[in-house]
Amino acid sequence: MTFRQVSTSIIIYSYISVVDWIAYLMESVAALIVKYDTIINSVFWLLILLFIFSYISFRAGSGYSIVNRFWHFFLGTSSFTDKKLNSFWTDRSDIEHFNMLFNVNAKNKIEIKRFITWATINKIDITKVSRAKGWYNISTLELLTPRRKTTFFIFICSFFFIYLSLAALTIAIKPAALVRIDNNEPWIWVGKNQTTNYFPNISLRQLQWENWSLSTKDCNNKKFDRNSFSTKSRLKIETIDMLCSSYSSIEDQKNILAVIKKQNAFYFISVIPFIYGIYFFILCLRRVLAIELSYEIKRKTISDKINKR
Numbered sequence: 001m002t003f004r005q006v007s008t009s010i011i012i013y014s015y016i017s018v019v020d021w022i023a024y025l026m027e028s029v030a031a032l033i034v035k036y037d038t039i040i041n042s043v044f045w046l047l048i049l050l051f052i053f054s055y056i057s058f059r060a061g062s063g064y065s066i067v068n069r070f071w072h073f074f075l076g077t078s079s080f081t082d083k084k085l086n087s088f089w090t091d092r093s094d095i096e097h098f099n100m101l102f103n104v105n106a107k108n109k110i111e112i113k114r115f116i117t118w119a120t121i122n123k124i125d126i127t128k129v130s131r132a133k134g135w136y137n138i139s140t141l142e143l144l145t146p147r148r149k150t151t152f153f154i155f156i157c158s159f160f161f162i163y164l165s166l167a168a169l170t171i172a173i174k175p176a177a178l179v180r181i182d183n184n185e186p187w188i189w190v191g192k193n194q195t196t197n198y199f200p201n202i203s204l205r206q207l208q209w210e211n212w213s214l215s216t217k218d219c220n221n222k223k224f225d226r227n228s229f230s231t232k233s234r235l236k237i238e239t240i241d242m243l244c245s246s247y248s249s250i251e252d253q254k255n256i257l258a259v260i261k262k263q264n265a266f267y268f269i270s271v272i273p274f275i276y277g278i279y280f281f282i283l284c285l286r287r288v289l290a291i292e293l294s295y296e297i298k299r300k301t302i303s304d305k306i307n308k309r
Contacts, residue, residue: 059103065096103130104138111138122300128293135290145294146287154284161277165270172266177259181239188235190256195243197233219244 057063068089080086091109098112099105106112118141119126129136135144171178176191178198187198195214212233218224226240233240246252 056100059100062092062096064092068093102126103133104136106138114141122297124293124297124300128289128296131286132290132293133286135286136293143290143294143297146290148291151284151287151291154280154287158277158280158284161273161280165272165274165277168266168270168273171263172270174263175260177256178263179259181242182236185236185239186234190243190246192253192256193247214240214243216244216247219247 053063053066056066080089095106095109095112104115106115115138118124119129129143132143135146136142137144174189176189176194176196178187179190180187189196189198193216197212210232212229214229214233218229226237229235230237230240235243246256
């Protein structure tokens with residue numbers, strides 16, 4: 001039995017088909033980029049600008065300042081001729097400027113002044129309020145406290161998605177083919193001169209890691225105990241013999257390299273869970289900062305009551 005025979009019949013088809021499909025998709029996308037590079041480049045920068053404008057509008061609370069810039073650039077001056085309108089616009093611009101800098105959602109200057117007074121009296125660092133975006137209501141000067149269980153769950157989600165991203169990135173980077181020879185055998189890394197376990201090999205009896213490797217040196221060693229190695233690695237004797245023969249087979253090496261090349265598709269796969277991981281991490285961080293700020297406000301409130309007594 002050769003590695004080629006195994007790689008075309010026994011390795012799980014779902015894994016191969018997904019990798020083939022993603023590899024084909026990446027090649028198709030690359031071909032489109034080369035063919036329509038000018039159009040795609042223009043669309044890319046347009047999307048970047050739209051993202052920047054959307055971010056500024058969302059953070060500032062409105063997009064009036066951006067529209068005013070366009071008006072000034074294409075049509076006329078940025079100010080009004082009427083003094084009342086100009087005063088109103090100056091106030092609106094100040095509100096957007098304040099929202100953009102301090103990441104709050106103030107609707108008028110009265111809310112801003114009340115917020116500054118509240119922060120000064122309670123000796124609260126405004127940057128902490130800015131970091132707890134979404135949990136502080138500037139209209140009522142109240143801080144909502146996130147639930148700890150939900151925050152912990154979001155943290156687990158963040159860790160899970162980042163782990164998936166790193167796992168996919170490992171498959172893309174590692175110079176070995178990730179295969180499973182038989183449904184009853186574990187996934188393994190098959191390289192040019194060595195095979196190792198993919199998942200950590202844990203001994204439940206001794207409660208320790210038992211990672212293993214099968215190299216050309218082991219295969220050429222006449223004293224190498226295949227039965228003992230089979231028990232440790234959970235690979236069949238036939239699989240061990242096949243892996244040993246693949247090290248010296250030119251055809252098998254070509255097939256191994258072909259699988260490794262297809263695994264480059266996991267660069268693309270790793271991006272998706274990474275984005276989700278960062279998103280959940282930011283959500284978790286904001287919730288943690290909001291919880292920390294709520295404790296700080298409570299401590300200072302209790303301290304003020306004690307001092308008044």
